[in-house]
Amino acid sequence: MPKIVNHEERRDEVVAAARRIILRDGIEAATTRAIAKEAGYSNGVLTHYFADKDDILVSALESSHRRIADRLARKLSGRGGLEALQEVLVDNVPLDAERAMETGLEIGFWGRSLTSPDLLEVQRREAAELRYLVVSLLQSAAEAGQIRTDEDLDDVAERLLALVDGLSVHRLLYPSRITEERLERLILGELDRLRTQIH
């Protein structure tokens, strides 16, 4: 009997290697050779587990999103409405080294997605999920009377998500301008503006 390897596990190893390279040296540096070497295998292994390089990149992007989603799900369990929404937004913003790297990877993929239909499709599918989550939480918050309802909730969701991504980019590119404190303050402040004013 030959050594049987878990295909999914091997794929994960390679994808993790690709992620490490993209995070460390940028998406341009993620050549197949570099990925194989980083994973500790020879060139040829990639063939067994991936159709082609794009398959690796798409998997790396999906893996990144899955990690984020998993972490979020853990935090969100048992919460709802405005409280959960705050978790979602704060979690999607580079407030620590780990999330800063995730954001960097994401930005690299944005550029690629503009010229790669496969990557774009992944981005869209998974961005749609996040948007759906945010809209749902806004609706339950509205039903619970936690937030104002004088604005279209779809618009609110898009504004929140744009703010999250815009601030994330700026945090990475202009860290001295967007400190972690300001980043958090701006996110929380935006949520405050949604709250029903009581006076």
Added chain:
Amino acid sequence: MPKIVNHEERRDEVVAAARRIILRDGIEAATTRAIAKEAGYSNGVLTHYFADKDDILVSALESSHRRIADRLARKLSGRGGLEALQEVLVDNVPLDAERAMETGLEIGFWGRSLTSPDLLEVQRREAAELRYLVVSLLQSAAEAGQIRTDEDLDDVAERLLALVDGLSVHRLLYPSRITEERLERLILGELDRLRTQIH
């Protein structure tokens, strides 16, 4: 007798060619040969005016920013305060094909900047100028009593700029979600929220 050429002019020609290619076909398509050909020169000429390819790319980014700034300056002449601020924000958002391509170029450079100190430096320098302009306009609007002053104007500026970039990315990646109408509505709505409430 050597031919006398205007160095700066030649650089501009080449950089313009690079910009055209990046906008038209993406940053990946901007090979040195393609740039030289687009500029109407032989590939060897680049040597005389640029240290290397990166030098061209950095210059192309600067040039792109300069064009945006120039267009803005033209629109802004004679205006001030909130009115000018609205021009600045709306102008920085991909509301037509030309600006959509500029945004695409910008996003491509974001990814590169994260691993290229030279590009990052350019990004920072020029983003700082835009930020300075926004803060200045906010201040004059505040002094003119056009906007509320219960929030730190630096924070307001960062929020506006993040929103602009976040919405720009989303417009490119998720055009069916962020239509041009919604994009404009969200920008203008954000400005409305700054206005002094009159009741």
Added chain:
Amino acid sequence: MPKIVNHEERRDEVVAAARRIILRDGIEAATTRAIAKEAGYSNGVLTHYFADKDDILVSALESSHRRIADRLARKLSGRGGLEALQEVLVDNVPLDAERAMETGLEIGFWGRSLTSPDLLEVQRREAAELRYLVVSLLQSAAEAGQIRTDEDLDDVAERLLALVDGLSVHRLLYPSRITEERLERLILGELDRLRTQIH
């Protein structure tokens, strides 16, 4: 207790798979993995039954010749002389899809044989058998008074065999020039010219 397998049988299975691929997709498509997969085995099994890939190809060529010979033997049983000769020649020419594929395989091997001593040896050995058959049939036809004897029978055999191969190649490369009708007419016409003229 090791599994007992019939070596010759396994080889035949693999060779048949190789033949199927070459006929279907061309000799270029006959990679070791493709052959193993087509045979229903893992790629590693080839090691046990073949020295290397060339060993498989040589066997495939032999197998192809053997099949042709078998088909011929079946048709020939009970016949002799000119009648049998006609069967031999017509059978060796791509007058249907199956034989067209066999001819394609053969032509592919011709090119390889020119630089591979092993393949060349197989070609020679088996072409000699066919030539022997043709000469024998010519002799019996001559003895039976069916054909003219004013020409060296070896020469006649070579001319017939060359015509068969030449027309086969042309049928594959220039099908609109060499239609199936013309192909058959030319073969039969050549035999007619051998017949003793009766006047």
Added chain:
Amino acid sequence: MPKIVNHEERRDEVVAAARRIILRDGIEAATTRAIAKEAGYSNGVLTHYFADKDDILVSALESSHRRIADRLARKLSGRGGLEALQEVLVDNVPLDAERAMETGLEIGFWGRSLTSPDLLEVQRREAAELRYLVVSLLQSAAEAGQIRTDEDLDDVAERLLALVDGLSVHRLLYPSRITEERLERLILGELDRLRTQIH
């Protein structure tokens, strides 16, 4: 002023190198690296003169045909009818080392042509020219009363051309069977059979 090279000349150098390799080691051995090396250049040069490898191979095939055609034109000048036809056929058959190599190259290309539309198109175009020449010469010979006219001349042409290619292949694969003498005798004999019988 840079060194200006004659593009056509450089292409010819590379094509000649490709031909040498194909003749010496077979078409499989004609890798781009091997061709560049044989031509005395680096890998990268090929880019300047050829679109891709297929462009080189097609050019090599065309070049080979052109050489044959040129040699033929020289021999044919001033001749016509049966005499010229004999030249054509005898010239197309590997009666010396040079033509043996040309035949070898041709056989290698036959296999490729079966799976490469580009090569097939070249083969067809140029085979059509040869066929046209043979038919023309047959017609003028017929008009001059040199040959029998009881058979369709298109059929005669196809038989002659098939015989030429069939014998050529056999001469290369089975040289002991098809000696140069027999090769020539069979070609000339075939022409004799066309001659008007005088008795």
Added chain:
DNA sequence: TATGAATGAGTATTCATTCAT
């Protein structure tokens, strides 16, 4: 005997860079 994981040299092609003219 059979598996299939792994290797590493191979393929064509691309491209930034160098440099003699």
Added chain:
DNA sequence: TATGAATGAATACTCATTCAT
């Protein structure tokens, strides 16, 4: 200053072969 020929290392991908299990 400008040309464009030439380089050679890089890219993604393929594949015959090896070998521990």
